[in-house]
Amino acid sequence: MEFKKVLESRRSVRRFSPVEVSREVLLDLVNQALTAPSSRNMRTTRFIIVDDKPTLERLAAMRDYGSEFMKDAPAAILVAADTTKTDLWRENCAISATMLQLAIVDAGLASCWVHVEGRPRLKDNPEGEQAIDYIRTFIDIPEHWAVECAIALGYSDYQPKPLPEHDDSASIIWHTRQ
Numbered sequence: 001m002e003f004k005k006v007l008e009s010r011r012s013v014r015r016f017s018p019v020e021v022s023r024e025v026l027l028d029l030v031n032q033a034l035t036a037p038s039s040r041n042m043r044t045t046r047f048i049i050v051d052d053k054p055t056l057e058r059l060a061a062m063r064d065y066g067s068e069f070m071k072d073a074p075a076a077i078l079v080a081a082d083t084t085k086t087d088l089w090r091e092n093c094a095i096s097a098t099m100l101q102l103a104i105v106d107a108g109l110a111s112c113w114v115h116v117e118g119r120p121r122l123k124d125n126p127e128g129e130q131a132i133d134y135i136r137t138f139i140d141i142p143e144h145w146a147v148e149c150a151i152a153l154g155y156s157d158y159q160p161k162p163l164p165e166h167d168d169s170a171s172i173i174w175h176t177r178q
Contacts, residue, residue: 006105011163013110014069016154021075025107026051029153030077033100038092044085045096046145048078058138059150062131065123067114073152078116078139080147090117093148100151110156116147 001009030047038044050056051074060071070076079097081089097113104111119131132147141147 001106006102010101010105011110011160012112013156013158013160014112014152015158016073016110016152016156018072019074019155021051021109021154023049023051025109026075026077029100029103029107032103033079033096036092036096036099038086038088038095040086044081044083044089045092046080046082047096047100048080048139048141048147049075050078050139051075055138059135062116062134062150063114063119063121063123067131067150069112070114070150070152074154076114076150076152078135078141078147078150080141080145082142082144083146084144089146090148093117097149097151104151104153108155109153110158111151111153114150114152116149 026049030049033047034043034045036045050059056073056076057071059076060068077100079093079100081093083089086092101111101113116131116135120126121129121131121134132141135141135147
């Protein structure tokens, strides 16, 4: 797919068909995301691929808002990092997650980012149990790793409405040559 088309097509999709995503495709997507740049080329990003229904259902319960749809996804990829290697692990994860989502579009699949890092399980109790603490109860994640997000993914025939026209000119500032 042409890169501009990938960019235009990338949308947050929360409706998936029950068709499984092959392990070969999942591994190919992660390998593409591993090409993402990272601070000082430290390559601190780690990926945890989840493709079993019971674990996906438990992931869907990591928060009481914004993650429930994951129970219907055929797969999810946790984007994590070894936090002992660099203080820029969040940035490295965000770049890798973005590359992953673009690779997903290019493969003809759909996805949605679900934030994990710093998110409470209960919206009304931000100081209570955190999403990552809950996830660690059923996925073995090393203590020195942090999980930035989960990318739910799968095949989908759902077509979100096009983004509304928006004047983004205020987001661009030129510092021009003299």
